[in-house]
Amino acid sequence: MRPRLALILALMLIALTLACAVVLAVTVTR
Amino acid sequence: MVAAVGLVLPYLVILSGDPPRDPSLMRNLSYGLGFGALALAGLQFALTGRIKVLLRPFGADIIPVFHRFLSWGAVALMLGHFAILYLWHKDDMGVLNPLAAPAYMTAGRVALLCFVTLIVSSEFRKWLRLDYLWWRRLHVGLALTGFAAAIWHVLGAGHFTGQDGTRGLWLAVTVAWAGLIVHTRLIRPWRQSRNPWRVVENRDEGDDIRTLVLEPQGRPLRDWRPGQFAWLAVGGSPFSLREHPFTISTAPDKGPRISFSIKPLGDDSARLARTKPGTTAWIDGPYGVFTVDREADADGFVMIAGGVGITPIMANLHALEARRDLRPVHLLYANDSWDEVAFRDELARMATRIDLHVTHVIQNPPDRNWPPQDHQVAEGRIDADLLARLLPAKGRDWPHMMCGPAPMLEAIRPALRQMGVPLGRIHSEIFEMV
Numbered sequence: 001m002r003p004r005l006a007l008i009l010a011l012m013l014i015a016l017t018l019a020c021a022v023v024l025a026v027t028v029t030r
Numbered sequence: 031m032v033a034a035v036g037l038v039l040p041y042l043v044i045l046s047g048d049p050p051r052d053p054s055l056m057r058n059l060s061y062g063l064g065f066g067a068l069a070l071a072g073l074q075f076a077l078t079g080r081i082k083v084l085l086r087p088f089g090a091d092i093i094p095v096f097h098r099f100l101s102w103g104a105v106a107l108m109l110g111h112f113a114i115l116y117l118w119h120k121d122d123m124g125v126l127n128p129l130a131a132p133a134y135m136t137a138g139r140v141a142l143l144c145f146v147t148l149i150v151s152s153e154f155r156k157w158l159r160l161d162y163l164w165w166r167r168l169h170v171g172l173a174l175t176g177f178a179a180a181i182w183h184v185l186g187a188g189h190f191t192g193q194d195g196t197r198g199l200w201l202a203v204t205v206a207w208a209g210l211i212v213h214t215r216l217i218r219p220w221r222q223s224r225n226p227w228r229v230v231e232n233r234d235e236g237d238d239i240r241t242l243v244l245e246p247q248g249r250p251l252r253d254w255r256p257g258q259f260a261w262l263a264v265g266g267s268p269f270s271l272r273e274h275p276f277t278i279s280t281a282p283d284k285g286p287r288i289s290f291s292i293k294p295l296g297d298d299s300a301r302l303a304r305t306k307p308g309t310t311a312w313i314d315g316p317y318g319v320f321t322v323d324r325e326a327d328a329d330g331f332v333m334i335a336g337g338v339g340i341t342p343i344m345a346n347l348h349a350l351e352a353r354r355d356l357r358p359v360h361l362l363y364a365n366d367s368w369d370e371v372a373f374r375d376e377l378a379r380m381a382t383r384i385d386l387h388v389t390h391v392i393q394n395p396p397d398r399n400w401p402p403q404d405h406q407v408a409e410g411r412i413d414a415d416l417l418a419r420l421l422p423a424k425g426r427d428w429p430h431m432m433c434g435p436a437p438m439l440e441a442i443r444p445a446l447r448q449m450g451v452p453l454g455r456i457h458s459e460i461f462e463m464v
Contacts, residue, residue, distance in 0.1 A: 003440075009096065013034065017066035018063075021066045023062075028051055028052060028190075029058050030053050
């Protein structure tokens with residue numbers, strides 16, 4: 001696997017985490 | 031996939047319960063980022079824990095790259111968590127003074143400091159003149175302290191983790207993370223300590239390279255592939271972090287003794303090169319996928335090595351020789367000067383036994399006795415012109431295995447792509463990350 005692919009995969013995982021954080025925030029905001 | 035599940039897990043745990051409602055979106059977002067940062071940080075222990083099942087699909091050299099990018103992400107989320115509260119809800123943060131602030135808030139600040147220091151000390155290790163061994167100790171120390179502090183911070187703050195239903199699940203997630211750490215830092219070294227090896231020979235290979243031959247005192251190493259590497263710790267203890275990855279230079283069917291070729295490049299490898307026979311050693315491996323065995327149906331191979339990156343290539347060539355595998359191999363081997371070319375005679379000898387074509391690419395050729403009569407050589411660096419000139423046109427579909435410093439590999443990769451080598455046929459192993 002090449003470094004750029006590793007970067008893309010890492011960015012996808014970070015984006016996933018970010019998305020989860022947003023979903024959580026929206027869900028629990030009254 | 032496993033990584034994605036690991037990252038989503040904490041959120042699933044939180045949402046599985048009945049999370050308390052709060053009117054502030056920004057505050058909730060900040061907490062969300064905090065949990066995400068923790069999940070990313072926890073994932074790092076899985077990445078660096080050398081868990082073979084998780085790492086099998088990847089080249090071993092890519093793990094540090096991945097680790098690095100994800101760490102940046104984790105620290106970015108942590109800073110986001112901090113910044114949002116600082117900007118919108120400064121009152122929540124209380125006072126900075128650790129004597130007056132609740133311990134769990136101080137723990138959060140300690141965690142942030144640890145993780146930022148981790149990144150800075152890794153990105154600028156050379157500039158900071160940090161010795162590799164001490165950097166590694168610092169790295170593991172800061173990672174464990176930072177992570178423990180972060181867990182304390184989360185449990186102490188109790189947002190989303192305080193309700194009865196969620197608390198048990200949350201503790202389970204925490205225990206899983208702790209389990210990874212215990213596995214990496216305690217169980218694996220303990221297993222190694224029960225299975226010592228002994229250095230039986232320390233041989234001079236010329237060109238500064240020493241070969242250590244090790245004999246198992248317990249279980250021998252099984253099922254390694256040519257070109258794979260193992261972590262080697264000599265003397266001391268397997269718990270000490272004083273270990274380095276080296277290519278196993280013995281062909282797989284020539285066990286149970288195995289050997290490692292070491293070129294002293296400073297730091298600890300000079301010490302390893304002076305190891306006396308009789309010294310106890312510990313091995314953790316095998317790891318890596320830089321092997322001809324991955325390409326059993328290839329018609330031939332192109333191999334490109336830079337400097338000490340020759341070692342895994344030598345291991346692969348030894349295996350081809352031991353198996354009398356007569357598929358053509360074209361090797362381009364780059365070095366700064368003719369004097370520092372390692373395994374020169376060994377390669378010439380192998381070329382008489384298997385279908386091996388070696389071209390030495392020398393950046394600064396000597397003034398005298400150049401070019402040498404009995405070796406094929408080229409001057410300069412490995413670039414697109416040189417590749418097109420030296421590699422056989424029929425070999426575009428062959429596996430291209432390269433090992434050397436990252437800048438060299440990054441320069442060669444696009445040139446190979448332009449020549450029509452498919453991406454899936456380019457395999458690389460990078461030496462030196464920090």
